[in-house]
Every structure is written in C-alpha cells, then in structure tokens.
Amino acid sequence: MTINQPARTASGIIFNIAMAYVAYSVCRLAFLLENWDLYSVSMTLESSMKIFRGGIWFDTSAICYTNILYIVLAMLPFSTTQRKWYRNLTRMAYIIPNAICILLNLGDSVYYPFGHHRITTRTFNEFGNEDNLGRIFGIEIINHWYLAVLAIVLIWAMCRFYRPSTMHFTRHTWKKWIADIVAISVVVVVAIWGMRGATFFTSTRPIAVSNAHQFAKRPSEANIVLNTPFSLIRTIGKRPPLIPEYFTSAKDLDDVYTPLHRAAADSVTQKKKNVVILIIESFATEFIGSLNNNRALDDSTYRGYTPWMDSFIPKALTFEHTFANTGVSIDAMPAILSSIPKMGHGFFLSPYSLNHITSFATELKNWDYHTAFFHGGTNDSMGFQAFARGAGFEEYYGMDExxxxxxxxxxxxxxxxxxxxxxxxxxxxxxxxxxMPQPFVTGVFTASSHHPFAIPEKYNDRFLDEGIHQLHKCIRYTDYSLGRFFETASKQPWYTNTIFVLTADHSSSKTTHQEYKTDAGDNHVPIVIFDPSGEMPRGMHSGMMQQLDILPTVLGWLGYDRDYIAFGNDVLTTRPEERWSFNYNLVPQMYIGDYFLQTDADCNITGLYDYVNDIMMTTDLKDKLPAKASEMQLKMKGLMQSYYERMDADSVKVRQAGLPE
Structure with a gap:
C-alpha cells in the first residue's frame, strides 16, 4: 500500500503556484519595460515597488481563478489519482491555463500603447469585425520576437520544474476522512480569499479593475498593477452598452446637451481659494429640520436631528431642491468629485473605470493646488482610495495614517x-x-452614520434616545461631530480662504416620512456651499442643484481659466428653469423645473409627475403634458448619448462639436 504523503502534495501545490506568481511578476516587468517611454518620467524606485506589491493582490485573484481546477484535481483523495492519465490531466490543468495567462500578459505589453488600457472583454467587441487579426498578430510576433522568446522560456520553466502534486491514496479511516475534509475546507476558504483579491476580511466587495488605482501614482500606472487575466475575468458580463444613437450628428447632440464647460471670461477675477468637500454618510435631507419646514406632509412641526446643521445652513448657500445622483456610496464619489453620473452600472465598477476623468484634483492641479482625500476606514475599504487615486488626488489619509x-x-x-x-x-x-501648503483641495468621507448604528459609549446618555430609528442617534452624533470640525477649522489659518461643500453620499433607506419613500423623494440630500469670507452668495435660492453640479459650480466661482468636461451645471450661472437633475436608480429619471420624468432603459417615457405639488406622485401627467414629457426626454437622451460617447472614446477632451479626435 502506498504511504499517504499529504505534506508532499501540499509542497508540490505551493511550489507550482509560486512559479505562477514568479511568471506574473516577470510579465509585469516586461510590460513596464516594453512601455517604459510612457512611464519613465514619473517612475521611481518607491513607486515601482508599490506597484509590484499591489500587483500581488491582482495576481492572487487571477491565479486562484485560473488554477482552481488544478488544485481540486491535485487534492481529491481517491484511488483514481494514482493513474498515469489522471496525473497527466492534473499537470495539463496547471500548464495550459498558466501558459495562456503568460501569453495574454506579454501580448498585452504590445497592445497597451494602442488601447491605453489592459485587454478586457470590451477589447473583443472593438475588434470583433476585423478579418486581418492573424496577419497583425504575426507581424507583431516578429517585431517583438524577444517577448515571444520570453514566453517560451517561462512556459518551458513551468513544464520543466513542475512538481507532481496529486494525493497519494490510502484506505480511508474516519480520522483520514476528517483530515481530508478539513484540508479541502481550508483550501476553499483560501481560494475564495484569493479570488476576492486578498480582501476577504477587510473589504465589503471583491477587488475590481479600478482598485488598481490605489497603488498607482498616476492613473495610467494602474495598468502596470493589473494583469490581463484578472482584467478579463473581472469584466466578463460587464460589456459596455451600445452607444445610443438618438442624435445622428454631433451638432444636433450638442444643441441639446454638451458636457463642455468653457473657461471663465477674462474679466472674472480668479479666486484661488482652498476647497474642502465633506461627504457625509446617509445624511439625508429628511433628517434636517430646517430643510423640511415647508415640505413634510404628516408633521407641521417637523423634528430634525441636526441642530448644528440647522444653525449652519442660513450662513451658507443652498437651493430649494437638492438631489443625489445615486443611491450607493461608491457612485457618489464620481458624482461629487468628478461630475460623473451613474448610468446603468456605476462608474467605479464599469468597464470605463480606468478612463481618464475630470475631477477637482485633475483640474485644480493646473493651478498648483495640493490635493488629498480622507476616509477613516481601512485603506482599501469601499474602493475609496482607488477612486481617489484615479481621480488624481495625490495623497490619501485613511485609518493607517x-x-x-x-x-x-x-x-x-x-x-x-x-x-x-x-x-x-x-x-x-x-x-x-x-x-498642507495652500491652496489645497481636499475631500473627506465620514462613516459613523451607518449600520450597525453605533455611537461612542461616552455619548450614550446624550444621543441614545434620539429619534425613531437607531440611525437617528448616529445622525445626531455626526451632526455634533461636524460642529466640532467647524469649530476647530475656524481657528486654522486657512479657514477664511476656503470654500466648504457639505453633502451626503446618498439618502437613507431608514425613512420615516412617506414623501421620502417615493421615487422622486428618495433622492433628496443636502448640498450646502459655505464661504466664510462672505464673498459667495448665501441663503436659500430658488431652483435645484444636484451632486453633479458641485464641480462646475465651484470651478466657476473660482474663475477657472480652462475648458473642461463635467456632466453637471454651474448653478450660479444657469437659470433655475434650465437646471436639471438626473439619476439612474433602476431606470433613468430626470427632474426639470417642478417635474419628474421616468423612462425605461431605452428612454421610453413611463411617467411624468409634478413632484413639487404632488409630493406623493399620485397623478401621472405624461398624457396631459406630452410636450413637457418630450422636452425632458430629449434632454435625457442628450445626456445619455453624450456620456456613452465620451466614455467609450475615453476622452475628457473638449470640442466644438462631434466626437473628440
């Protein structure tokens, strides 16, 4: 009877997987060297080490996915594993997937200068109708013969040094069965941990392509962090939607909607003030008493949970109706910091997530602003660090710092x-x-007003009995914390030379008032802009403002002197009747004036409501006001087509009309 050698099996698996890691790292180095002219200007020893360390996350995920069959075959504790054909099958389950991954990674080194992104499922759509790919591949193999040689060497090494790793079978006793079950269970947990990208215990979602930004100094360096098998696996089933063709010419589209914002007029005095953006978790309009005096249906003496905020709002600028563009935290970051709406799928988890984008950081760097983002969670939590890096913020301060x-x-x-x-x-x-040196632009994302609805023990007696729902005490605590922040900030030398923006990431699902449970009411969040110097207008103004409007409004007020792309409006220069708000919560929705339009995914009108006077959305007006519905539908179509065109072209370039060159 063959002696069982689990240690030998484990060591064989570990050695073979380690060879895969080495191969991925060699391919990453080849990718960097092949494209050195694109990265040499900013690459340092420190940044390259961070890139290669970060790459291990993504390599782990890809290796676990592509080697899972090999690992399962190697660990099965049955007599069949001793047969020659089974051992050869196990060997091929290791060699073939890893050889393909090597070829993909090295081939991507050549493709990258043309696509400026790693190969994803989107790439196959781009070249799906080409009939000359074989000739192109042949030419590139000849031109890059050294990469072909490297691929042969890596695959040969995997074949030459492969260690047999199938389990040696013995007659099973109950103790052996238990040991095998435990071993397989451990492997399953480790494999899941690896597929998620080594974030099993620290993140709420598996790492995505966009998480590579947190290891990159420049957005383009995220492509070095990634590997091609991971990019393909993570984008399966996430193909970009077809670009809608509501408008056949660029001029017709631009006449209806354009995201182009022109540089401020020469006569506008530039104000290089600091910009501070506070994004408050779940801090919905519903919770703020001073914003509900004329809105609540069931309580004329509306009780809010934000006494500090109530005292703050009269000193700042806000609008009658202020809206979130999304319902989840990670989609709020692009909306607030980059004026990018959620369109079907959120930007961060979409195939566009490595695109070049506009943001407060990218634009104000042109004025030599210092840039930083803050979030008190673990540094990989919620993907915030990754998006902040991708949006151009140079520094990130999380729990580690x-x-x-x-x-x-x-x-x-x-x-x-x-x-x-x-x-x-x-x-x-x-x-x-x-x-920090001035001027600076910074953002912070708070976290305490969130499930499981806890507050510090020292405040239990002060806030524990607040409100109807447990969240209300957290809102009360966060409101108190904001007051303390402004108390401290007001004593700092940069305070009076700063514009503060305070908004929520999204509204709350813990609503207690019926008007906030409707499709139109669900999107209300505060948007408050405060200028301690008093130069900016103050008070409640007519009309609406959305999160997408924050970037163009602040840049407009500063007198920003360059053209840029942002999908929102500058509310200080746009007439109230021309402002709009958009969100895509299951279906596209748009507010213009007093009206709220709903459509299906193809922009076919499904409902029109007077959300100001018909708060509960009881009367559908689409048949009574067809002209208004069509007008709003046209604006929505313009926004959606412009968004998809620019995202598909990966362009934040400005243009007079038509697609960017």
Whole structure:
C-alpha cells in the first residue's frame, strides 16, 4: 500500500503556484519595460515597488481563478489519482491555463500603447469585425520576437520544474476522512480569499479593475498593477452598452446637451481659494429640520436631528431642491468629485473605470493646488482610495495614517466595524489640512452614520434616545461631530480662504416620512456651499442643484481659466428653469423645473409627475403634458448619448462639436 504523503502534495501545490506568481511578476516587468517611454518620467524606485506589491493582490485573484481546477484535481483523495492519465490531466490543468495567462500578459505589453488600457472583454467587441487579426498578430510576433522568446522560456520553466502534486491514496479511516475534509475546507476558504483579491476580511466587495488605482501614482500606472487575466475575468458580463444613437450628428447632440464647460471670461477675477468637500454618510435631507419646514406632509412641526446643521445652513448657500445622483456610496464619489453620473452600472465598477476623468484634483492641479482625500476606514475599504487615486488626488489619509498620528488614540478610536469615529477623524482632518501648503483641495468621507448604528459609549446618555430609528442617534452624533470640525477649522489659518461643500453620499433607506419613500423623494440630500469670507452668495435660492453640479459650480466661482468636461451645471450661472437633475436608480429619471420624468432603459417615457405639488406622485401627467414629457426626454437622451460617447472614446477632451479626435 502506498504511504499517504499529504505534506508532499501540499509542497508540490505551493511550489507550482509560486512559479505562477514568479511568471506574473516577470510579465509585469516586461510590460513596464516594453512601455517604459510612457512611464519613465514619473517612475521611481518607491513607486515601482508599490506597484509590484499591489500587483500581488491582482495576481492572487487571477491565479486562484485560473488554477482552481488544478488544485481540486491535485487534492481529491481517491484511488483514481494514482493513474498515469489522471496525473497527466492534473499537470495539463496547471500548464495550459498558466501558459495562456503568460501569453495574454506579454501580448498585452504590445497592445497597451494602442488601447491605453489592459485587454478586457470590451477589447473583443472593438475588434470583433476585423478579418486581418492573424496577419497583425504575426507581424507583431516578429517585431517583438524577444517577448515571444520570453514566453517560451517561462512556459518551458513551468513544464520543466513542475512538481507532481496529486494525493497519494490510502484506505480511508474516519480520522483520514476528517483530515481530508478539513484540508479541502481550508483550501476553499483560501481560494475564495484569493479570488476576492486578498480582501476577504477587510473589504465589503471583491477587488475590481479600478482598485488598481490605489497603488498607482498616476492613473495610467494602474495598468502596470493589473494583469490581463484578472482584467478579463473581472469584466466578463460587464460589456459596455451600445452607444445610443438618438442624435445622428454631433451638432444636433450638442444643441441639446454638451458636457463642455468653457473657461471663465477674462474679466472674472480668479479666486484661488482652498476647497474642502465633506461627504457625509446617509445624511439625508429628511433628517434636517430646517430643510423640511415647508415640505413634510404628516408633521407641521417637523423634528430634525441636526441642530448644528440647522444653525449652519442660513450662513451658507443652498437651493430649494437638492438631489443625489445615486443611491450607493461608491457612485457618489464620481458624482461629487468628478461630475460623473451613474448610468446603468456605476462608474467605479464599469468597464470605463480606468478612463481618464475630470475631477477637482485633475483640474485644480493646473493651478498648483495640493490635493488629498480622507476616509477613516481601512485603506482599501469601499474602493475609496482607488477612486481617489484615479481621480488624481495625490495623497490619501485613511485609518493607517490616522493611527500613526500621536495626537490621537489610534485604534482605540475605531468604531469596531467601519472606521474611526467621525468626531475624532474630522478633528484629524482639520489639523492635517493645516500642515498642507495652500491652496489645497481636499475631500473627506465620514462613516459613523451607518449600520450597525453605533455611537461612542461616552455619548450614550446624550444621543441614545434620539429619534425613531437607531440611525437617528448616529445622525445626531455626526451632526455634533461636524460642529466640532467647524469649530476647530475656524481657528486654522486657512479657514477664511476656503470654500466648504457639505453633502451626503446618498439618502437613507431608514425613512420615516412617506414623501421620502417615493421615487422622486428618495433622492433628496443636502448640498450646502459655505464661504466664510462672505464673498459667495448665501441663503436659500430658488431652483435645484444636484451632486453633479458641485464641480462646475465651484470651478466657476473660482474663475477657472480652462475648458473642461463635467456632466453637471454651474448653478450660479444657469437659470433655475434650465437646471436639471438626473439619476439612474433602476431606470433613468430626470427632474426639470417642478417635474419628474421616468423612462425605461431605452428612454421610453413611463411617467411624468409634478413632484413639487404632488409630493406623493399620485397623478401621472405624461398624457396631459406630452410636450413637457418630450422636452425632458430629449434632454435625457442628450445626456445619455453624450456620456456613452465620451466614455467609450475615453476622452475628457473638449470640442466644438462631434466626437473628440
């Protein structure tokens, strides 16, 4: 009887998987060297080490996906595993997938200068109708013979040094069965951990292509962090939608809608003020008493949970109706920081996530602004660091950086679930900005007003009995934390030379008032802009504002002197009747004036409501006001077609008309 050798099996699997890691790293180095002229200007030893460390995350995921069959075959504890054909099958289950991955990674080194992104499922759509690909591949193999040689060497090495790793079979006892079940269970957990990208315990979702940004100094460097098998696997089933053809000419489209914003007139005085953007978790309009005096149906003495916010709003600029463009946190980041709407799928998890984009950071860098983003969660939490990097923010401050600051209590200030408590992290935020050169643009994303609805124990007696739902005490605590932030900020030397923007990421599902449970009411969030110097207008203004409007409004007020792309409006220069708000919560929806339009995915009108006077959306007006419905539908079509055209072209270039060159 053959002696069972589980240790030999495990060592064989580990050695073979380690060879795959080496092959991926060699391919990454080849990718970098092949495209060195694109990266040499900014590449340093420190940034390259960070890129290669980050690449291990993505390599782990790809290797676990592509080697799972090999691992399963190697671990099955049955007598069949001793047969020669089975051992050869196990060997081929290792060699063939890894050989394909090597060819894909090295081939992508050549493709990248043409596509400026890793090969994804989108690439096959781009070349699906070409009949000369064989000739092109042949030419490129000759031109890049050294990569072909490298591929042969790597595949040969995998074949030559492969270690047999099938389980040696013995008669099973109950102890052996238990040991095998435990071993297989451990492998399953490790494989899931690996497929998620080594974020099994620290992130709420598997890593996506866009997570590569957090290891890159420049957005384009994210492509070095990635590997091609991962990019393909993660984009399966996520093909970009067809570009709608509602308008046949670029001029017709631009006449209806264009995201182009022109440089401020020469006569406008530039104001290079600091910009501070506070994104508050679930801080919905419903919770703010001063924004509900004339809105609530069932409570004329509306009780809010934000006394500090109620005192703050009269000092700032806001509008009658202010809307979120999305219902989830990660989609709020593009909307607020980059004026990018959610369109079907959120931008961050879409095939467009590695596109070049406009943002506060990318634009204000042209004025030599210092840029940084803050979030009190673990540094890979929610993908915020990845998006901030992709949006051009040079510095990121998360829980890791907070815990290194001796002025605070480190992990003792962790809420136990998500992040550092809002009060402490906002104090950290205020003080860190005092260490930055001016002018700067920074953003922060808070976390305490979130499930599981906890507040620091020291405030239990103060806030525990607030409101109807458990979230209300968290809103009360966050409101208090915001007050403390502004108290500290007001003492800093940069305060009076700063524009503050305060908004929520999205509304809350924990609504207690019926008017906020409708499709039109569900999107209300505060958007408040505050200029301590008093130069900017203050008070409640007529009309609406959406998260997409934050970027163009602030850049317009600063007198930004360059053309740029943003999908929202500058509300200070756009007449109230011309403003609009858009979101795609299951279906496309648009607000213009007093009206709220709903359509299906193809922009066919399904409903029109007077959301101001018919708060509960009881009367569908699409048949009574067909001209109004058609007018709003046309605007929606223009927005959607312009979005998809620009995303598909990966362009933030400006143009007079037509697609960017």
């Amino acid at each position: 907070y815990c290194l600051d001796s002025r605070f209590n480190g992990k003792d200030d962790f809420d136990g679930t998500w992040a550092i408590w809002d009060e402490e992290f906002l104090q950290y935020y205020a003080l860190k900005m005092s260490e």
